[in-house]
Amino acid sequence: MAITRRQFLKRSGAVSAAALLGPSLFTNPFVRRALADTIGDRYLVVLFLDGGNDGLNTVVPVDDGGGSLRTAYEAARLTGTGGLRLTPSDLGTTLIGADPNTGSQLGLHPGCTGFKQLYDAGKLAVIQGCGYPDYSLSHDQSRAIWMAGDPSTPGGAAGWVGKHLAANYVGSEIPAVCISDRIAGELRQSTTSVLAVGRLRDLGFPYDDVSGDDLAAKRAAVAALYDTAGSGTQSTIRYIGESGTATLLASESYPALDDLYVTDRSAFNDAYDTVNRSTARDLREIAKMIYGVKQGAANVHARFFQLANGGYDTHSDQGAADPAGQHYGLHKEVGDSLKVFYDDLADMGVADKVCLVVWSEFSRRVPQNDSGTDHGSQGPMFVIGGAVTGGVYGNHPNIDPAALDDNGNTVYSQAAGGFRSTDFRDVYGTILKHWLNVPAPTILSSVLPVDGGDPDTQWTAPNFDMGFLT
Amino acid sequence: MLAAVAIIAATARPAAAITVGGGGGARTDCLAVFQAPVNTPASHPRSIVCADGDPTCDADGVVNGVCAIAIAVCANSTFSPMCTLAGVQSITIAHARDDGDPKFDPAMQALQQRVQSEIDPPTSTTGLCTSPTTLRVPIRGPFGNGMCKPRKAVVDMVTLSTVIDGAVYRDADRLRVRCEPAPDGCTAQALFSGTFDRIQRQIFDQSCAVSGCHDSQSRAGDLLLEPGAAYTNLVDAAPANLNANAAGWKRVHVLDATTGDPDTSLLLQKLLGPPAGFGARMPFNRRPLDRALIDVVELWIAAGAPQTGWVPGTD
Known part of the structure; x- marks a missing residue:
């Protein structure tokens, strides 16, 4: 949905007024709707590959092109027992485009058959070399940085999507759902409500389980409590009341989406079962909610979703092209799940309304160890959707042994020229600008603050027009 | 064979x-x-x-x-x-x-x-x-x-x-x-490709690059000793220990391609038990390494800490 100048002025005015008048302005539903219209009839899905996906064996140089990527790859990834080298033959059926910098032909890991199908359909953007300055090798720290979208204040900060939610939604709404038992860092904030649920059919309000005979009375009492709190003047109590009401309504609305989906979309319901992996089942929960919104289900308005798949911390027994290998299995699971999800969305008629971004907290070290890889730096991201312009974006990291840092990892650089890295905030910013219609100045002031310092080594010149969304 | x-x-x-x-x-x-x-x-x-x-x-x-x-x-x-x-x-x-x-x-x-x-x-x-x-x-x-x-x-x-x-x-x-061990399967030449490979796999991988110490997640002392990272983090690298650094020591002090100085190489001294103010003996809170392994490290440093090949006496 394009933003008109009138809408822009309206939104800008509301934000300014909110700053002057305080949070109570957000309870005005007309103002709130104008803000929430940033996403319009679209959806955003964030998929986290937990553990640090090995980017070098995910987007692999097949030849040297005009450089030496393949030669350097073969020096780092070995053959024989425990070897991780993917041969050109292994990559023959999952070729994608060429590296924009070196011209090296690229191939996806042979387990990435689902990704390859999406790539061939022009719906997958492969964004190479994503990272940030002064990278951390700690799962916890790097995860927090990516989730916050801010290397300077990762701990406890709101998530990058959460900051957007906080500026556009209030406690009485549930704009976002995590397929998890906890709120993901990307969605963390303290202004609006986020639902965390593993399976929709299991969602229920936590009444006491002493007796089910008086549920109606309990429900009435809880609703009255929340209603009273929600109409109070003290902001925290009001938030508890509003979010409580939202939770109560969600607990009564979301479980029904399960039946609705299973009944109406049995073929796709079965297709996720065919993949038979947790990522497929998690994506199916998101498909149920999108279908529910599309069908106008009561009290279902979620448009932001998060899910994660673990197991990418492949220090040991990573595997190369063997289908029984760990990394192969992970790529097969996620790629095949995403393909079913995309086909499901396309069949619903909403494929071009959904944008899905895939990230991991870091890549792996360029030289392998005995049978796996240790923590690294820059790696690829994926963006998928009907409105995505597929292709290869960003440069492959420089994996030449002489170019690696003391830790054996690729070096982040913003210097103009061949191996310029992609800062992950440029990917986020492109999504915020072109999918959520957030103006670039607002992104910079509210979500993704730029770094100071050396422009060759820090993120000082954002590019929110990477091209995969327009 | x-x-x-x-x-x-x-x-x-x-x-x-x-x-x-x-x-x-x-x-x-x-x-x-x-x-x-x-x-x-x-x-x-x-x-x-x-x-x-x-x-x-x-x-x-x-x-x-x-x-x-x-x-x-x-x-x-x-x-x-x-x-x-x-x-x-x-x-x-x-x-x-x-x-x-x-x-x-x-x-x-x-x-x-x-x-x-x-x-x-x-x-x-x-x-x-x-x-x-x-x-x-x-x-x-x-x-x-x-x-x-x-x-x-x-x-x-x-x-x-x-x-x-x-x-x-x-x-x-x-x-x-x-x-x-396999019968007749206990020679360094059979198990490792060179002196540094032996140090990496027999010492670092088993006693140093372990969780909570010199692995990616912990990186104690700003020192990573995992494969692919250890060599460049050690050879001719300044130690994080301020006293060692002030004394002109290196983690592995290389003088030229075939010579190093074990006495001012903090890696070796840490394995032996360093002077006061130079930090704790390594492996931290574990038994000292077998003396023969420490000798391998010393010989390797004295020979200029080559990344490949065998230093005499270490195989």
């Missing part, structure tokens, strides 16, 4: 996976089981004693100083008529989390990942197994007397059932593995 190896490989029995309960009560032992090439005791095999290179248990079948043991986990097994429970809520492999656990083991992490991905609890499906994952157990040595020793490893697993007839059952399982 090559022909002899080929004959052995062709005639030897391949590693056979046998289902073992892993211990615990007979009624609950089927909740999760191991599939592994158990071979001891012979009358009722439940543990693995494997000679490096023995293809009946070492999956790589090569004398390389490491026993590669293929292990799978199955949920809701039907292996025992005494156990009919079906319903697994969770399977937890010990030391599988890369969160600073000093006993973190990447092989356990790999096994846990298989469980999460391929069994994906909760499940009541019977006989649901992971693909085998490879537990790599290195032998110990070679030491100064030219001897190698066996190394033990243990896989501990705790399984909780779903609520079955109003109760939750617990099944604690253990699989013991011992990797023994």
Whole structure:
């Protein structure tokens, strides 16, 4: 949905007024709707590959092109027992485009058959070399940085999507759902409500389980409590009341989406079962909610979703092209799940309304160890959707042994020229600008603050027009 | 020699996976089981004693100083008529989390990942197994007397059932593995490709680049000693210790391509027990390294710390 100048002025005015008048302005539903219209009839899905996906064996140089990527790859990834080298033959059926910098032909890991199908359909953007300055090798720290979208204040900060939610939604709404038992860092904030649920059919309000005979009375009492709190003047109590009401309504609305989906979309319901992996089942929960919104289900308005798949911390027994290998299995699971999800969305008629971004907290070290890889730096991201312009974006990291840092990892650089890295905030910013219609100045002031310092080594010149969304 | 190896490989029995309960009560032992090439005791095999290179248990079948043991986990097994429970809520492999656990083991992490991905609890499906994952157990040595020793490893697993007839059952399982040196398989030249490879694999990988210390997650003293990172982090690198740095020491002090100074190389002095103010002896809170291994480090430094090849006296 394009933003008109009138809408822009309206939104800008509301934000300014909110700053002057305080949070109570957000309870005005007309103002709130104008803000929430940033996403319009679209959806955003964030998929986290937990553990640090090995980017070098995910987007692999097949030849040297005009450089030496393949030669350097073969020096780092070995053959024989425990070897991780993917041969050109292994990559023959999952070729994608060429590296924009070196011209090296690229191939996806042979387990990435689902990704390859999406790539061939022009719906997958492969964004190479994503990272940030002064990278951390700690799962916890790097995860927090990516989730916050801010290397300077990762701990406890709101998530990058959460900051957007906080500026556009209030406690009485549930704009976002995590397929998890906890709120993901990307969605963390303290202004609006986020639902965390593993399976929709299991969602229920936590009444006491002493007796089910008086549920109606309990429900009435809880609703009255929340209603009273929600109409109070003290902001925290009001938030508890509003979010409580939202939770109560969600607990009564979301479980029904399960039946609705299973009944109406049995073929796709079965297709996720065919993949038979947790990522497929998690994506199916998101498909149920999108279908529910599309069908106008009561009290279902979620448009932001998060899910994660673990197991990418492949220090040991990573595997190369063997289908029984760990990394192969992970790529097969996620790629095949995403393909079913995309086909499901396309069949619903909403494929071009959904944008899905895939990230991991870091890549792996360029030289392998005995049978796996240790923590690294820059790696690829994926963006998928009907409105995505597929292709290869960003440069492959420089994996030449002489170019690696003391830790054996690729070096982040913003210097103009061949191996310029992609800062992950440029990917986020492109999504915020072109999918959520957030103006670039607002992104910079509210979500993704730029770094100071050396422009060759820090993120000082954002590019929110990477091209995969327009 | 090559022909002899080929004959052995062709005639030897391949590693056979046998289902073992892993211990615990007979009624609950089927909740999760191991599939592994158990071979001891012979009358009722439940543990693995494997000679490096023995293809009946070492999956790589090569004398390389490491026993590669293929292990799978199955949920809701039907292996025992005494156990009919079906319903697994969770399977937890010990030391599988890369969160600073000093006993973190990447092989356990790999096994846990298989469980999460391929069994994906909760499940009541019977006989649901992971693909085998490879537990790599290195032998110990070679030491100064030219001897190698066996190394033990243990896989501990705790399984909780779903609520079955109003109760939750617990099944604690253990699989013991011992990797023994192959006969005539204890020479540095046979097990490693060069002096630094030996230092990396026999010292750093086993005693330093472990969770909570000089691994990626912890990077104690701003020093990473994992493969691919250790060499450049050591050779001619300034130490983080302020006193050592002020004294002009390096982590590995190289003077030229064939000469180094062990006396001002903090790596060696840390292994020996450093002067006051230069930090603690390493490995921290562990027994000192075998003196012969420390000698390998000293000889390597004195020879200019080459990244490849053998320094005389270290093989």
